[in-house]
Amino acid sequence: MALFHMLYLSRSTRDWTMAELAQLVAYSQRRNEQDGLTGLLLYGRGHFLQLLEGRRQPLLLTYDRIARDARHTDIELLLDGPIPARVFEGWAMGLLNVDQSGEVDRDRFDRLIAAFGPRQEPQAENALALSLLKEFRAHATARPAATRLPDLA
Ligand code: FAD
Numbered sequence: 001m002a003l004f005h006m007l008y009l010s011r012s013t014r015d016w017t018m019a020e021l022a023q024l025v026a027y028s029q030r031r032n033e034q035d036g037l038t039g040l041l042l043y044g045r046g047h048f049l050q051l052l053e054g055r056r057q058p059l060l061l062t063y064d065r066i067a068r069d070a071r072h073t074d075i076e077l078l079l080d081g082p083i084p085a086r087v088f089e090g091w092a093m094g095l096l097n098v099d100q101s102g103e104v105d106r107d108r109f110d111r112l113i114a115a116f117g118p119r120q121e122p123q124a125e126n127a128l129a130l131s132l133l134k135e136f137r138a139h140a141t142a143r144p145a146a147t148r149l150p151d152l153a
Pocket of ligand 1: 024027028029031032041048050062065066067068069070071072093
């Protein structure tokens with residue numbers, strides 16, 4: 001079954017505590033497990049950067065729900081295209097609060113955003129962005145997606 005990814009950048013409409021972020025991610029993990037979606041949510045400098053991976057239809061439906069959520073605004077789709085494999089296999093949604101992380105993560109977060117530069121249309125892939133996202137795996141928290149449906153289902 002073909003896999004796709006979507007990465008967006010948005011501006012939070014308020015400050016989030018770690019407890020609030022954890023609650024949002026726990027909810028997202030439950031829904032994403034049912035939808036076979038994986039990914040990573042980064043929060044920092046008043047922005048969200050979220051990578052979502054999975055089959056096309058649940059991915060689009062979830063992105064549409066997220067895009068309508070009033071808890072963030074100015075959503076900019078940076079990546080949208082097919083992928084050969086998941087970067088966050090087994091992560092129903094990872095979380096990293098970059099503001100509370102080290103300087104290395106904050107620098108990585110800035111480089112990740114800068115990897116896209118000014119553009120009009122989302123890119124299908126961006127090798128630098130994906131390699132930076134992979135580097136976050138060591139520091140983010142995740143819960144195994146034990147009940148995630150297999151991609152071939
Ligand atoms: P309902 O539950 O009917 O809610 C309707 C609206 O109410 C939502 O759009 C939202 O604006 C608002 N709302 C819901 N809960 C709260 C709350 N606790 N406080 C304030 N307003 C609220 N969902 C996923 O399934 N997977 C994800 O990976 C995911 N990632 C997210 C990342 C971010 C940065 C944000 C802000 C939200 C994310 N969500 C995610 C949640 C998603 O945006 C929807 O709120 C959720 O999926 C419920 O959708 P619904 O249509 O059933 O909305």
